[in-house]
Amino acid sequence: MTLGLFEVDDDGISGILLAVIHGTRTVDRVNSDRSMAIGSHDPDGATVALHTLCVHPDHRARGLGTKILKQYIGRVGKEKGVERVAVSAHDGLVPFYER
Secondary structure, X not given: OEEEEEEEOOOOOOEEEEEEEXXXXXXXXXXXXXXXXXXXXXXXXXXXXXXXXXXXXXXXXXXXXXXXXHHHHHHHOOOOOOOEXXXXXXXXXXXXXXX
């Protein structure tokens, strides 16, 4: 489950990737090495283990991380059987996710 946020040029086709978020479904209730291993996606898992949220360095502190996270949670929340999103974060990023 991946979502990208792009800045599209006037042609409506080309642009740059501003932010990306990625996770996989798992039967685990929390992020773990097992839930993040290649090939670990379980389409019946009730947890979406969030692995990556990255914003282009030139576009940080503009609310893009919050925007893509909210969109992502909204989309995965509509998936049948999803009950939670589990996050692992560096200490300095915990306040961002707590908001």
